[in-house]
Structures are given as structure tokens and as C-alpha cells.
Amino acid sequence: MASLRDIKTRINSTQKTKQITKAMHMVSASKLSKAEQFAKAFYPYSDKIKEVVSSIAGSAQDAENPMLQSREVKKTAYFVITSDRGLAGAFNSGVLREVYRTIQKRHQSQDEYTVIAVGRMGRDFFKKRGIPVLKEITGLSDQPNFADIKDLTSETVQLFIDEEIDELVIFYNHFISAISQEVTSKKLLPLTDLTEKSAGNSTSMYEYEPNQQEILNVLLPQYAESLIFGALLDSKASEHAARMTAMKSATDNADELISDLSLQYNRARQAAITQEITEIVSGASALE
Amino acid sequence: MNTLTVSVVTPDGPVLEDTFEMVSCKAESGELGILPGHIPLVAPLSISAVRLKGPNPQRIAVSGGFLEVRPDKVTILAQSAERPDEIDVERARAAKERAERRLQAKQDEIDFRRAEHALKRALNRLDVVENR
Numbered sequence: 001m002a003s004l005r006d007i008k009t010r011i012n013s014t015q016k017t018k019q020i021t022k023a024m025h026m027v028s029a030s031k032l033s034k035a036e037q038f039a040k041a042f043y044p045y046s047d048k049i050k051e052v053v054s055s056i057a058g059s060a061q062d063a064e065n066p067m068l069q070s071r072e073v074k075k076t077a078y079f080v081i082t083s084d085r086g087l088a089g090a091f092n093s094g095v096l097r098e099v100y101r102t103i104q105k106r107h108q109s110q111d112e113y114t115v116i117a118v119g120r121m122g123r124d125f126f127k128k129r130g131i132p133v134l135k136e137i138t139g140l141s142d143q144p145n146f147a148d149i150k151d152l153t154s155e156t157v158q159l160f161i162d163e164e165i166d167e168l169v170i171f172y173n174h175f176i177s178a179i180s181q182e183v184t185s186k187k188l189l190p191l192t193d194l195t196e197k198s199a200g201n202s203t204s205m206y207e208y209e210p211n212q213q214e215i216l217n218v219l220l221p222q223y224a225e226s227l228i229f230g231a232l233l234d235s236k237a238s239e240h241a242a243r244m245t246a247m248k249s250a251t252d253n254a255d256e257l258i259s260d261l262s263l264q265y266n267r268a269r270q271a272a273i274t275q276e277i278t279e280i281v282s283g284a285s286a287l288e
Numbered sequence: 289m290n291t292l293t294v295s296v297v298t299p300d301g302p303v304l305e306d307t308f309e310m311v312s313c314k315a316e317s318g319e320l321g322i323l324p325g326h327i328p329l330v331a332p333l334s335i336s337a338v339r340l341k342g343p344n345p346q347r348i349a350v351s352g353g354f355l356e357v358r359p360d361k362v363t364i365l366a367q368s369a370e371r372p373d374e375i376d377v378e379r380a381r382a383a384k385e386r387a388e389r390r391l392q393a394k395q396d397e398i399d400f401r402r403a404e405h406a407l408k409r410a411l412n413r414l415d416v417v418e419n420r
Contacts, residue, residue: 044297208330
């Protein structure tokens with residue numbers, strides 16, 4: 001049986017761990033509410049750009065923009081969003097497992113795919129397994145501005161326009177609620193779902209300046225970039241939520257452990273006292 | 289007096305929403321002036337200042353944006369849009385100098401184009417601050 005001192009030390013160290021996890025829980029909770037705010041601030045932009053893009057793409061049957069057309073897929077790029085730090089439960093592993101499985105299933109040779117990694121956890125995962133990482137971005141702030149990732153998004157979209165990649169699939173954690181996030185994969189480019197959805201609503205017919213073609217050339221890259229940014233914000237919110245839940249359960253576990261240990265400690269203490277009394281009594285009776 | 293509702297939105301959130309009498313901006317194909325009752329229109333904007341005229345006029349530095357017009361509402365969607373009081377003059381100056389140095393160094397074409405864009409953005413911001 002563990003000695004009194006051993007138990008005491010364990011209680012103390014668990015207590016300290018609990019303090020840390022509790023603090024991290026609080027920090028994540030406040031970051032989550034901020035991340036939600038940011039995501040909300042982005043909605044007006046994304047809704048509007050989607051509305052305009054789909055109304056143009058829907059009305060322009062003859063508009064032939066490379067971004068709208070599926071071509072033969074020779075190379076697929078996977079855009080994977082993870083976090084820089086761990087301690088967020090299954091946040092990173094869930095996404096990475098999904099990506100890894102998809103790659104294993106779909107591709108035979110490494111020439112057929114490449115990875116664009118956001119976040120240190122993702123980058124390290126792919127590097128370790130020898131999967132080609134085309135672009136990476138790490139050290140992103142918890143509340144990313146559009147300017148922070150603009151370079152990455154525009155370069156990614158440019159890759160597609162230059163036909164270096166023929167398909168862009170994005171993997172990230174979709175934020176459902178504070179306690180549930182879902183690994184989501186979405187085919188971002190080519191933009192195929194646009195024309196189908198908007199077929200029904202042609203509420204607004206626009207005049208185009210200079211013409212539809214030109215506008216689509218400008219607008220579609222911007223739209224694709226906004227989709228990537230949206231996924232990133234979504235993923236950030238999920239990250240904080242996942243970390244919050246993970247830290248909450250860590251704190252709860254620490255509580256449980258401490259109460260178990262305290263019980264053990266008290267039993268051991270009582271046993272020691274009983275033993276001492278027995279010794280004194282037997283010593284005294286030996287003298288009589 | 290007829291008015292238009294103008295809203296300026298960026299990925300980082302709405303910048304402005306107010307009513308004005310006229311919107312004057314520079315599209316990629318030339319200057320555009322929008323008055324209330326304009327037919328629906330979509331046009332990409334160049335990196336420039338958008339001038340909103342009315343009782344309390346505004347100038348906004350816009351880059352990577354486009355304009356959507358409806359008869360009573362104008363929406364400007366931009367990758368970045370700033371009011372004069374939000375612009376960091378120091379940063380814009382630094383960006384301008386950096387871009388100028390890069391342009392003089394004459395690297396390959398992509399860098400060149402990027403520097404040119406950066407210079408345009410910086411000049412636009414400074415211009416908006418100075419003529420507020």
C-alpha cells in the first residue's frame with residue numbers, strides 16, 4: 001500500500017494539473033465566443049458573394065470559366081485545416097485520419113495528389129509520413145483576419161487556374177455546437193454546385209460592366225477564397241470548442257481522481273492511527 | 289431627396305451601412321456614378337477610393353472588391369475596405385516604400401505584379417487619408 005506521503009504528493013500534483021486544465025478551459029471558452037463572433041461577422045460577406053456569384057453563373061449558361069468546369073483529374077489537392085497546438089481531444093486526429101484514409105483509397109502514386117496544410121499538427125503529420133506538402137501555413141492567430149491568409153488562398157486558387165491541380169478538396173472540422181464538431185470534406189474547386197442550385201431563382205437580372213465573362217474572372221477566385229476563409233473560421237471555432245470540451249473533461253477527471261485519492265489517504269491515515277494506538281496499548285499492558 | 293442605402297462588407301465584418309445620395313467609384317472599366325433608381329448592376333472595382341456623397345460624405349479605400357447595385361441599395365463587397373480613420377498611415381507608408389524598392393529591384397514577373405499591387409494599395413490608402 002502506498003505510503004501517506006506518496007498519496008499526498010499525488011493529490012498535490014493532480015491538483016496542480018487540474019488548475020491548469022481549468023484555466024485552459026476558461027481561456028478556450030472565451031476564445032470560442034470570440035471565434036463565433038468572427039464567424040458571424042463573415043456571414044454577410046459570404047452570403048452576399050454567394051448570392052451574386054450564383055445569380056451570374058446561373059443566368060450565364062454560355063459563360064465558360066475554367067473554374068466552373070470539371071476537367072479530367074490528374075492531380076488532387078487536399079486542403080487540410082488543423083490546429084497548431086494539441087490538447088484538443090480528437091480535433092486534429094479526426095481530420096487527419098479522414099484525409100489519410102481518403103488518400104489511401106483514391107490514389108496509387110504520389111504524383112496524383114498533394115496536400116496544403118494549415119496548422120502545425122497537420123504539417124508534421126504529413127511530413128512524417130512522406131506525403132508531399134505543397135504549401136503550409138502555421139502560427140495563425142486565434143482570430144485570423146482575411147489579410148493573414150489571403151496569400152495562401154489566392155495562391156491556392158491560382159494553382160487551380162494554372163491547371164497545376166485539377167481538383168481541390170477541403171477537410172476541416174465543422175462547428176455544430178460547443179460540444180459537437182464534425183469532420184467535413186468538401187469539394188471546393190471546380191465550383192460545380194453553383195449553377196444547379198441557382199437555376200430556380202432568377203429574381204435579379206443584372207447589367208454587367210464590362211461583361212459577364214470579365215466579372216466571373218474576377219468574382220470566382222474571390223468566391224473560392226471566401227469559401228476557404230469561411231472553412232478556416234469554422235475550423236477555428238471548432239478548435240476552441242474541442243479544446244474547451246477536452247479540458248472540461250480533464251478537469252472533471254482530475255476531480256474524480258482527487259476524491260479517490262483523498263479517500264485512500266484518509267483510510268491510510270486512520271490505519272496508521274489505529275496501529276499507533278494498538279502499539280501504545282499493548283506496550284502499556286506489557287508493563288503491568 | 290432620394291437616397292440609397294449603401295453597405296460595405298468585408299470578410300472581417302461589415303464596415304459601414306448608411307444612406308447616401310450618390311456613390312461614385314472607379315470600376316475596372318472606368319468611373320461609375322450611381323444615383324438612386326439605378327438599374328441592377330454588377331461591376332468589379334479597381335483598387336481605389338469609393339466616394340459616398342450625402343449630408344455626411346465618406347471616402348473608403350477599397351481593394352479587391354466589386355459593386356452590386358439594386359434600385360435602392362448598393363452593396364460593396366471587398367477583400368479589404370477601410371475608412372480614413374481606420375487606416376494605419378505608418379504601415380501604409382512602410383508598405384509603399386517596400387513596394388517601391390521591390391519594383392526597382394526588378395525580380396521575376398509574379399513578384400513584380402505583386403509589388404505593383406501592394407504599391408497601388410498603399411498609395412490608395414494614403415490618398416484616402418490625405419483627402420479625407
